[in-house]
Amino acid sequence: MSRRAGDKYDTIIRAAIRVFATHGYHNAQVSKIAREANVADGTIYLYFESKADVLISLFQETMGLYVEKLKEKLALIDDPEEQLRLLIHSHFESLAHDKDLAIVTQIELRQSDPEIRRGLAPILKKYLDVIDGIIERGKEKGVFRREVITHVARKMIFGTLDETVTSWVMANTERDLMNLVEPVQDLLIHGLR
Numbered sequence: 001m002s003r004r005a006g007d008k009y010d011t012i013i014r015a016a017i018r019v020f021a022t023h024g025y026h027n028a029q030v031s032k033i034a035r036e037a038n039v040a041d042g043t044i045y046l047y048f049e050s051k052a053d054v055l056i057s058l059f060q061e062t063m064g065l066y067v068e069k070l071k072e073k074l075a076l077i078d079d080p081e082e083q084l085r086l087l088i089h090s091h092f093e094s095l096a097h098d099k100d101l102a103i104v105t106q107i108e109l110r111q112s113d114p115e116i117r118r119g120l121a122p123i124l125k126k127y128l129d130v131i132d133g134i135i136e137r138g139k140e141k142g143v144f145r146r147e148v149i150t151h152v153a154r155k156m157i158f159g160t161l162d163e164t165v166t167s168w169v170m171a172n173t174e175r176d177l178m179n180l181v182e183p184v185q186d187l188l189i190h191g192l193r
Contacts, residue, residue, distance in 0.1 A: 009047050012037045013061055016054045021100035025055060025108040056119030059109060062101060063123045066094055070130060080138030081189055084157070087134060088185050091161045096177035099169075106166040131157055135192070144192040157188055 015037035019028045030051055034041045048054045070090055077083050095102035109120060131154045138144030144153075164184060168177045 008037075008039065008043070010061075012039065012044060012047060012054070013058045016058050017062075017098075017100050017104055020055065020058075020108045021103040025051075025111065030054075052113060052115050052119070055104075055108065055111070056116060058104065059120055060123050062105075063127065066090075067123070067126050067130060074130070074134070080134050080141060080143045083134045083137070084189060084192075085185050087131065087157075088161065088188065089181050092165065092177050092181050092184075095165050096168075102165060102169050106162070106169045128154055128158060138192060148192055153192060156191070160184060160188060 012033065016028075016033045019032045019036050022028075023032060028051065030044050031041050033051075033054065034044050037044075044054070048057060070087065073086060073090070074083050077086060095105065109116075111117065132150055135144060135148065135150045135153050135157075139146050139148060139150070161184070164180055165177065168175065168180070
Protein backbone atom coordinates (compact mmCIF):
# COMPACT_ATOMS: atom_id res chain seq x y z
CA MET A 1 0.00 0.00 0.00
CA SER A 2 0.95 3.64 -0.19
CA ARG A 3 3.78 5.28 1.70
CA ARG A 4 2.68 8.57 3.22
CA ALA A 5 5.42 11.13 2.86
CA GLY A 6 4.70 14.84 3.09
CA ASP A 7 3.95 17.51 0.52
CA LYS A 8 4.56 15.50 -2.65
CA TYR A 9 2.27 12.73 -1.42
CA ASP A 10 -0.45 15.29 -0.63
CA THR A 11 0.03 16.94 -4.04
CA ILE A 12 -0.42 13.59 -5.77
CA ILE A 13 -3.56 12.85 -3.73
CA ARG A 14 -5.11 16.23 -4.67
CA ALA A 15 -4.13 15.70 -8.31
CA ALA A 16 -5.70 12.24 -8.28
CA ILE A 17 -8.95 13.66 -6.93
CA ARG A 18 -9.07 16.18 -9.80
CA VAL A 19 -8.16 13.57 -12.45
CA PHE A 20 -10.61 10.93 -11.17
CA ALA A 21 -13.37 13.56 -10.94
CA THR A 22 -12.69 14.80 -14.49
CA HIS A 23 -11.94 11.57 -16.34
CA GLY A 24 -13.40 8.84 -14.12
CA TYR A 25 -11.39 6.11 -12.46
CA HIS A 26 -11.29 3.78 -15.47
CA ASN A 27 -10.24 6.51 -17.91
CA ALA A 28 -7.65 8.04 -15.61
CA GLN A 29 -4.12 6.90 -16.27
CA VAL A 30 -1.32 7.26 -13.79
CA SER A 31 0.39 9.51 -16.34
CA LYS A 32 -2.56 11.96 -16.14
CA ILE A 33 -2.27 12.03 -12.35
CA ALA A 34 1.49 12.62 -12.61
CA ARG A 35 0.98 15.42 -15.13
CA GLU A 36 -1.67 17.06 -12.92
CA ALA A 37 0.65 16.77 -9.90
CA ASN A 38 3.56 18.09 -11.95
CA VAL A 39 5.73 15.05 -11.19
CA ALA A 40 7.30 12.36 -13.33
CA ASP A 41 5.18 9.25 -13.96
CA GLY A 42 7.63 7.11 -12.00
CA THR A 43 7.28 9.35 -8.96
CA ILE A 44 3.73 8.09 -8.47
CA TYR A 45 5.11 4.57 -8.02
CA LEU A 46 7.45 5.76 -5.28
CA TYR A 47 4.35 6.45 -3.21
CA PHE A 48 1.70 4.08 -4.57
CA GLU A 49 1.67 0.53 -5.88
CA SER A 50 -1.07 1.07 -8.48
CA LYS A 51 -3.90 3.31 -9.62
CA ALA A 52 -6.19 1.35 -7.26
CA ASP A 53 -3.80 2.13 -4.41
CA VAL A 54 -4.05 5.83 -5.29
CA LEU A 55 -7.86 5.67 -5.13
CA ILE A 56 -7.86 3.76 -1.84
CA SER A 57 -5.26 6.10 -0.36
CA LEU A 58 -7.13 9.24 -1.30
CA PHE A 59 -10.22 7.86 0.42
CA GLN A 60 -8.20 6.83 3.47
CA GLU A 61 -6.61 10.28 3.68
CA THR A 62 -9.70 12.41 3.11
CA MET A 63 -12.21 10.27 4.99
CA GLY A 64 -9.73 9.40 7.72
CA LEU A 65 -9.02 13.07 8.42
CA TYR A 66 -12.74 13.88 8.24
CA VAL A 67 -13.63 11.14 10.76
CA GLU A 68 -10.89 12.20 13.20
CA LYS A 69 -11.98 15.87 13.11
CA LEU A 70 -15.62 14.83 13.45
CA LYS A 71 -14.84 12.72 16.52
CA GLU A 72 -13.07 15.69 18.13
CA LYS A 73 -16.08 17.95 17.52
CA LEU A 74 -18.56 15.33 18.71
CA ALA A 75 -16.61 14.85 21.95
CA LEU A 76 -17.46 18.45 22.86
CA ILE A 77 -21.21 17.84 22.57
CA ASP A 78 -23.19 15.87 25.13
CA ASP A 79 -26.62 15.84 23.44
CA PRO A 80 -26.95 12.95 20.91
CA GLU A 81 -29.49 14.90 18.86
CA GLU A 82 -27.02 17.78 18.50
CA GLN A 83 -24.29 15.27 17.67
CA LEU A 84 -26.43 13.88 14.86
CA ARG A 85 -27.16 17.41 13.61
CA LEU A 86 -23.41 18.11 13.57
CA LEU A 87 -22.67 14.86 11.74
CA ILE A 88 -25.21 15.65 9.02
CA HIS A 89 -24.01 19.24 8.66
CA SER A 90 -20.36 18.18 8.56
CA HIS A 91 -21.01 15.42 6.02
CA PHE A 92 -22.67 17.81 3.59
CA GLU A 93 -20.27 20.67 4.26
CA SER A 94 -17.15 18.59 3.62
CA LEU A 95 -18.42 17.62 0.16
CA ALA A 96 -20.24 20.85 -0.75
CA HIS A 97 -16.93 22.71 -0.57
CA ASP A 98 -14.99 20.17 -2.65
CA LYS A 99 -17.07 19.13 -5.66
CA ASP A 100 -14.23 17.05 -7.13
CA LEU A 101 -13.96 15.06 -3.92
CA ALA A 102 -17.76 14.67 -3.89
CA ILE A 103 -17.66 13.25 -7.42
CA VAL A 104 -14.91 10.81 -6.49
CA THR A 105 -16.53 9.64 -3.25
CA GLN A 106 -20.02 9.33 -4.71
CA ILE A 107 -19.23 7.90 -8.13
CA GLU A 108 -15.68 6.67 -8.53
CA LEU A 109 -15.46 4.84 -5.21
CA ARG A 110 -18.40 2.66 -6.23
CA GLN A 111 -16.05 0.14 -7.74
CA SER A 112 -16.70 -3.55 -8.10
CA ASP A 113 -12.99 -4.30 -7.84
CA PRO A 114 -12.52 -6.48 -4.71
CA GLU A 115 -9.14 -4.89 -3.92
CA ILE A 116 -10.72 -1.45 -3.83
CA ARG A 117 -13.68 -2.63 -1.74
CA ARG A 118 -11.32 -4.26 0.78
CA GLY A 119 -9.24 -1.10 0.99
CA LEU A 120 -12.24 1.14 1.59
CA ALA A 121 -13.99 -1.03 4.17
CA PRO A 122 -11.90 -0.24 7.28
CA ILE A 123 -12.19 3.54 7.01
CA LEU A 124 -15.89 3.39 6.12
CA LYS A 125 -16.42 1.17 9.17
CA LYS A 126 -14.88 3.87 11.39
CA TYR A 127 -17.44 6.37 10.10
CA LEU A 128 -20.31 3.93 10.55
CA ASP A 129 -19.10 3.26 14.10
CA VAL A 130 -19.38 7.00 14.82
CA ILE A 131 -22.99 6.93 13.66
CA ASP A 132 -23.67 3.82 15.77
CA GLY A 133 -22.21 5.59 18.80
CA ILE A 134 -24.52 8.57 18.39
CA ILE A 135 -27.55 6.32 18.04
CA GLU A 136 -26.59 4.22 21.08
CA ARG A 137 -25.99 7.31 23.24
CA GLY A 138 -29.34 8.71 22.11
CA LYS A 139 -31.10 5.50 23.12
CA GLU A 140 -29.30 5.37 26.48
CA LYS A 141 -30.24 8.97 27.28
CA GLY A 142 -33.83 8.53 26.16
CA VAL A 143 -33.44 11.06 23.36
CA PHE A 144 -34.04 8.41 20.69
CA ARG A 145 -36.55 5.57 20.99
CA ARG A 146 -35.02 2.56 22.74
CA GLU A 147 -36.62 0.13 20.29
CA VAL A 148 -34.72 1.66 17.38
CA ILE A 149 -32.44 -1.03 15.94
CA THR A 150 -29.04 0.62 15.78
CA HIS A 151 -27.71 -0.99 12.63
CA VAL A 152 -30.98 -0.29 10.78
CA ALA A 153 -30.99 3.36 11.91
CA ARG A 154 -27.32 3.67 10.89
CA LYS A 155 -28.12 2.37 7.41
CA MET A 156 -30.98 4.84 7.12
CA ILE A 157 -28.82 7.76 8.25
CA PHE A 158 -25.81 6.91 6.12
CA GLY A 159 -27.99 5.93 3.17
CA THR A 160 -29.88 9.23 3.32
CA LEU A 161 -26.67 11.26 3.49
CA ASP A 162 -25.06 9.23 0.73
CA GLU A 163 -28.06 9.38 -1.63
CA THR A 164 -28.58 13.10 -1.02
CA VAL A 165 -24.98 13.88 -1.96
CA THR A 166 -25.08 11.49 -4.93
CA SER A 167 -28.24 13.17 -6.25
CA TRP A 168 -26.59 16.57 -5.81
CA VAL A 169 -23.49 15.43 -7.72
CA MET A 170 -25.49 13.78 -10.48
CA ALA A 171 -27.76 16.81 -10.93
CA ASN A 172 -24.65 18.79 -11.87
CA THR A 173 -26.29 22.11 -11.04
CA GLU A 174 -25.25 25.05 -8.95
CA ARG A 175 -27.84 24.06 -6.35
CA ASP A 176 -26.38 24.45 -2.85
CA LEU A 177 -26.05 21.14 -1.01
CA MET A 178 -26.07 23.02 2.28
CA ASN A 179 -29.72 23.99 1.71
CA LEU A 180 -30.56 20.34 2.34
CA VAL A 181 -28.97 20.16 5.80
CA GLU A 182 -32.02 21.21 7.84
CA PRO A 183 -34.61 19.14 5.97
CA VAL A 184 -32.43 16.02 6.28
CA GLN A 185 -31.71 16.72 9.95
CA ASP A 186 -35.40 17.14 10.71
CA LEU A 187 -36.40 14.01 8.79
CA LEU A 188 -33.81 11.77 10.47
CA ILE A 189 -34.10 13.17 13.98
CA HIS A 190 -37.92 13.04 14.02
CA GLY A 191 -37.71 9.43 12.86
CA LEU A 192 -35.48 8.53 15.79
CA ARG A 193 -37.42 10.35 18.53
